[in-house]
Amino acid sequence: MTRESQVNSIETNNFLYPEDVMIPQAPPEFKSGFVGIVGRPNVGKSTLMNRLVGQKIAITSPIAQTTRNRLRGILTTPAAQIIFVDTPGIHKPHHQLGEVLVQNAKAAIESVDLILFVVDASTVCGGGDRYVAELLNKSQTPVILGLNKTDQQPPESADKIDESYTQLASTNNWKIVKFSAITGEELPQLQDLLIEKLETGPYYYPPDLVTDQPERFIMGELIREQILLLTREEVPHSVAIAIDQVEETPSITRVLATINVERDSQKGILIGKGGLMLKTIGSSAREQIQKLIAGKVYLELFVKVQPKWRHSRIRLADLGYRIEQ
Known part of the structure; x- marks a missing residue:
């Protein structure tokens, strides 16, 4: 590129x-x-x-x-x-x-x-x-x-x-x-x-910009980070996050996201007994997203099983993983 x-x-x-x-x-x-x-x-x-x-x-x-x-x-x-x-x-x-x-x-x-x-x-x-x-x-x-x-x-x-x-x-x-x-x-x-x-050159971006990544992408990464920190070893590498909806109002930003996993057992681990693990992940991720946007956030998470998504080029592309040129 x-x-x-x-x-x-x-x-x-x-x-x-x-x-x-x-x-x-x-x-x-x-x-x-x-x-x-x-x-x-x-x-x-x-x-x-x-x-x-x-x-x-x-x-x-x-x-x-x-x-x-x-x-x-x-x-x-x-x-x-x-x-x-x-x-x-x-x-x-x-x-x-x-x-x-x-x-x-x-x-x-x-x-x-x-x-x-x-x-x-x-x-x-x-x-x-x-x-x-x-x-x-x-x-x-x-x-x-x-x-x-x-x-x-x-x-x-x-x-x-x-x-x-x-x-x-x-x-x-x-x-x-x-x-x-x-x-x-x-x-x-x-x-x-x-x-x-480095050689002499121009500004490529405005001086106050710190990243060119879309805000939605970073929201998804902050959710995945909490899963990496909170769940068992078998889960983290099998997880992909899709931000389904972001709705902004003057008082709050509502975020709906889907956590994709490969097996039903991983879904069970993420949800946890009585939904406790998913609640913990959501609460921790919400705090990080609030820091990101400097505002109040309502975060709702869903868990979906996508068998062998890491082995499918089509599913990888749908989840945002493509070979960059």
Whole structure:
């Protein structure tokens, strides 16, 4: 996807801007560009983007493969505008959904100006990291190796861990930077390095915009996040959220959403005894959506069984999972 098509794909809603809003002209020496955040699942890519942008636009959880769509977060400073592209974790896929996620992550490598390859610095470099490194080597896109989770490094093995990634970086002639997305340690230095590596360019988005994702999409992700946090391991990866209706009034926003699962047993887990689990999910998600829109929300959730939806390209497309170009 070219820069122009990425920007032109924006939809108009509460997060996005109407066509008549002017994008200012960038001052001399202003830098801009697209930075792809790439890595294995669960290395903290979404947490990092949220921290850099200064607002929660991507869901996070301890469960791997949380991110399913290629998300874009926008950071604008007096010196630059960085469009972060948060990608699904690169892993060995086990179903059609996994294939779509990995293909979209790989496509992002070729559609950005700079890659931030994020690894988990709380453990030594592994085969998954080397696999991602091999993919990046096939691209002409410049790469920075980012060591995240430095706050979680065991003191007794920190030198060994650092050395394993130093070898990976030197082998590929990559610059390396250490930081913690959780604590914010060294993130200003990371931001400065990213800006340094970008070329001069225009504003691609209005300076006050933090994401180009539709509000409905983020509502669905906030619901899915609560399911990831509250239910058993067998449920989260089998869940897809469809926002069926959003009705806004001056006093309240009513949201109707369907939680799609693959099996009746998963539906039972989500509903819970006496509907308690679904009520808990709905209450927690409603609080997050209220923060998103800064207003009162009524949220109604339904659960629907869609057998083997992750294996069906048609059902995946209906639920918003398509291979991006």
